[in-house]
Amino acid sequence: xxESLSAGGPARTAPxxxxxxxxxxxxxxxxxxxxxLAIGLYxxxxxxxxxxxxxxxxxxxxxxxxQLPGELEQGPLESLGSLFAIPRAAFxxxxxxxxxxxxLQIIAVRRPPExxxxxxxxxxxxxxxxxxFALFSLVVLAGAPLIALACVPSSAFALWLVYRSQRFAWLxxxxxxxxxxxxxxxxxxxxxxxxxxxxGTINGYLNKGMEGxxxxxxxxxxxxxxxxxxxxxFVNQLAAAIGIVLLILMFRHRVTDVVTGLVIGxxxxxxxxxxxxxxxxxxxxxxxxxxxxxxxxxxxxxxxVALFGGQVxxxxxxxxxxxxxxxxxxxSQRVRIVVATLVAATGGAVATEVCAAWLSKMxxxxxxxxxxxxxxxxxxxxxxxxxVPFLVVCxxxxxxxxxxxxxxxxxxxxxxxxxxxxxxxxxxxxxxxxPALRFWTVVSTWRRHGRPAALxxxxxxxxxxxxxxxxxxxxxxxxxxTPNSEVEGEKLQGKxxxxxxxxxxxxxx
Amino acid sequence: xxxxxxxxxxxGASLVIQSAGLIDPEPPRMPSLPSLSPEVPNAPSxxxxxxxxxxxxxxxxxxxxxxxxxxxxxxxxxxxxxxxxLPGDAT
Numbered sequence: 001x002x003e004s005l006s007a008g009g010p011a012r013t014a015p016x017x018x019x020x021x022x023x024x025x026x027x028x029x030x031x032x033x034x035x036x037l038a039i040g041l042y043x044x045x046x047x048x049x050x051x052x053x054x055x056x057x058x059x060x061x062x063x064x065x066x067q068l069p070g071e072l073e074q075g076p077l078e079s080l081g082s083l084f085a086i087p088r089a090a091f092x093x094x095x096x097x098x099x100x101x102x103x104l105q106i107i108a109v110r111r112p113p114e115x116x117x118x119x120x121x122x123x124x125x126x127x128x129x130x131x132x133f134a135l136f137s138l139v140v141l142a143g144a145p146l147i148a149l150a151c152v153p154s155s156a157f158a159l160w161l162v163y164r165s166q167r168f169a170w171l172x173x174x175x176x177x178x179x180x181x182x183x184x185x186x187x188x189x190x191x192x193x194x195x196x197x198x199x200g201t202i203n204g205y206l207n208k209g210m211e212g213x214x215x216x217x218x219x220x221x222x223x224x225x226x227x228x229x230x231x232x233x234f235v236n237q238l239a240a241a242i243g244i245v246l247l248i249l250m251f252r253h254r255v256t257d258v259v260t261g262l263v264i265g266x267x268x269x270x271x272x273x274x275x276x277x278x279x280x281x282x283x284x285x286x287x288x289x290x291x292x293x294x295x296x297x298x299x300x301x302x303x304x305v306a307l308f309g310g311q312v313x314x315x316x317x318x319x320x321x322x323x324x325x326x327x328x329x330x331x332s333q334r335v336r337i338v339v340a341t342l343v344a345a346t347g348g349a350v351a352t353e354v355c356a357a358w359l360s361k362m363x364x365x366x367x368x369x370x371x372x373x374x375x376x377x378x379x380x381x382x383x384x385x386x387x388v389p390f391l392v393v394c395x396x397x398x399x400x401x402x403x404x405x406x407x408x409x410x411x412x413x414x415x416x417x418x419x420x421x422x423x424x425x426x427x428x429x430x431x432x433x434x435p436a437l438r439f440w441t442v443v444s445t446w447r448r449h450g451r452p453a454a455l456x457x458x459x460x461x462x463x464x465x466x467x468x469x470x471x472x473x474x475x476x477x478x479x480x481x482t483p484n485s486e487v488e489g490e491k492l493q494g495k496x497x498x499x500x501x502x503x504x505x506x507x508x509x
Numbered sequence: 510x511x512x513x514x515x516x517x518x519x520x521g522a523s524l525v526i527q528s529a530g531l532i533d534p535e536p537p538r539m540p541s542l543p544s545l546s547p548e549v550p551n552a553p554s555x556x557x558x559x560x561x562x563x564x565x566x567x568x569x570x571x572x573x574x575x576x577x578x579x580x581x582x583x584x585x586x587x588x589x590x591x592x593x594x595l596p597g598d599a600t
Contacts, residue, residue, distance in 0.1 A: 219530070226527040317512060340513035347516030347523070354523035357532040386519065393512045 025113055027249045028122040032105075034245050035129050038190070038238075039098055045197040052204030063200020064091060086196035090135040094193060097132030101125050126246070133189035137275050140188075140282075147278045147295070154303040155180070155274045158312070162266045167402050167435065168409040169255040169469030175247060176267045182243035183271025183315065190239040191272075195232040202227045233349035237342050240268050240315045244322050253488065255473050258323040258401035262394065265319020269312035276311070277302040297375060305380045309387050310352060313394055314345040320397045348390040355386040409433055412468035412475075419471075423496040424464050432464055445507075453506040460499040467492040 049062050060066055064086040104125040111117060141148045163176055206227070207220045244264050248256055280302060285295035302310070321341025325334040359382045367374050384391075410433040417429040424432065431437045438461055446454035470489050526532060 219533070222530065222533045223527075230524075321512075340510055343520070344512035344516030347518070347520030350523045351519035354526050354532060355519070358526050361532055389515045389519075390512065393515070 023252075024119065027252055028119065031126060031246055031249045032122060034242055035126050038242050039101070039129055041238075042094075042190075042194060043098075045194055045201070049197045049201045049204075052201045055204060055207050055209050062091075062197070063203070064088075064196050066200070086136065086192065087139050090132070090139060090189075090193070093135055094132045097128045097130075101129035104128060130186055130190075130242075133193055134185035136189035136192040137185045140192075140275060140279050141184075144278050144282050147281050148274075150299065151274045151277050151303050154307060155270055158270050158307050159267060162263055162270070165398065166259060166263060166405075168405045168465060169472060170466070171251070171254060171260060171263055175251050175254070176263070178250075179243065179247055179264045179267035180271035180274075182247070183240070183268035183273070183311070184275045185271070187236065187239040187243055187268060187272050188275040191232055191236045194235045195228060198231045198235075199224070199228045202231070229353055230346075230350055233353075234342070234346045236272070236311060236349060237314060237318055237345040240265060240272070240311070240318050240345075241322060241338070241342065243268050244315075244319045248322065248326065253473065255469065255476065256323060256326045257404065258320050258397055259405060261319035261321065261323025261326075262316045262398055262401065263319070265315040265317065265322075266308075266312050267315075268319070269310070269315025270307075272311040272315065273302065273307070297379075300375070301380055301383060306384050309384050309391070311349070313387055313390050314349050316394045317341060317345045317348070317390055317397075320394065320401075323401075344390070344393075348387060351386040352383070356383045359385060406433075408472050409465065409468060412472040413464075415475075416464075416468045416471050421493055423467050423493050428464070432461060432468070449507050453503065456499065456503045456506050460496065460503050463492065463496045463499050467496055 046062070049064075052063070065088065104121060108118065108121040108125065111121065159176060159180060163170070163173065203224045206224050208216070244261060247264050248260070254260065277298065281295040281298045284293045284298045288294050318341050321337050321344075325337040325341075328334045328337060360379070363378065363382060367378055413424060413429050413433045417424045417426050431441050442454050442458050442461075445457045467489070470492055474489065
């Protein structure tokens, strides 16, 4: 910042600094608004549950406090109950977090709206408001630490693939890890917290007790599950969208486009998928006594063959929609895109459960259930089949987004070479803009000068592309009227020059 | 928008499947009670259809008591007269 002050002079940088502060204020206000809306919806869920019709005498005020009587809590039912029960401590902690968050907001209102203190207060408020929902997920993960550990390698591999799918203007690894953490802890916790309450509320309205006999009661129970699934699917997409918006606001100096949204959304989905896998592997391990399914089969479906299905695909879809909306000029257009994306992802999530179950039921008479063919091919195919259209849309969005980025990379590299800063030369520009040529230069360097020189060249190219990506972001920010900091550009330029010196040294030796 | 259309169709299809109960597990089969129809199919013929006096039962009791009974054998049913009454009526 000091160098830019000396280069541009106070008359030019003071408005820029004011603009930066204003942009920060706007971002913080948006982040708070999004989280307040989420908390407001949660409190509505609590109130609806409190006001539900009672179907049994002596029901607790909230259905999440309901417990199985006496000996029914023993054996498999106890395990099932602990999997689906909402921990009381987590519920009270969420309420405590909301109370602390409100206090922090009151304190923030009395302080100046700009400056470091305001920023810290805002992020502390956000952390207390939504952070406590993580306890719902932690209870599940802590209940099966070995299963959770087993899910780490596959999730890490998928996260690496997601990271590698970017071609230019890479999102930093900490951003992807934050997205993964949001999905695994907050999104999964929000889904459980909201749907745990919603299940009791829907049951109160739809369940007629023993009226109409056992068959009617079973029918009521199935309808309750149907509506609960619909609710859970919507809440999951909403929670993913909240996380993606918060991350984009947090890393707002990065490029925000379709690829950004897709990558963050997929990382969020991977986190959610990890926690959900732990729950389902446990669940099917318990139910295996009754229906023959096993935890291993769930691991195969959720952490292997269909790792990019389910919430990963729908999270990516939601993220792509938010990335597109961020580029839209008009507010109405942004709202339309986000709503359309939520409809798409919710519909896909419901169809994944319902249509896959229906297809499986249809195929049951023609397939040897539990056979090798069924386990390895048929069941995974039936589960993925309803998701195929959404996966295709995600791939097409990624392809078009990468094409846009490739074009932008060519322009940005040329601009950086023309800027004469020494980071990218005119001779390097054509190689940098073409992935195939970049790879060819690395292989040639390996053959002529050995592995260390090739790796140094690869790091240099990467740093040069990061610098060009920053230049692209600067141009976009200028077009949007959003000021940006020069500090990062200077750091990137220094890094390139340093790596170039290392490269020269290795080649010379 | 294409994704939204696909999502809406998928959602609609799912709701139809759910509301039609196509994925509901089959209800447990309860053991049925035997029917109470008046005529049981394949029932053996010749069974009595309405209650009546069994043919082998005696229709008349003996009118004279056997002779040669031991002395003191009661020949008349004399009930005791000092049976206790119902509780609370002991006075």
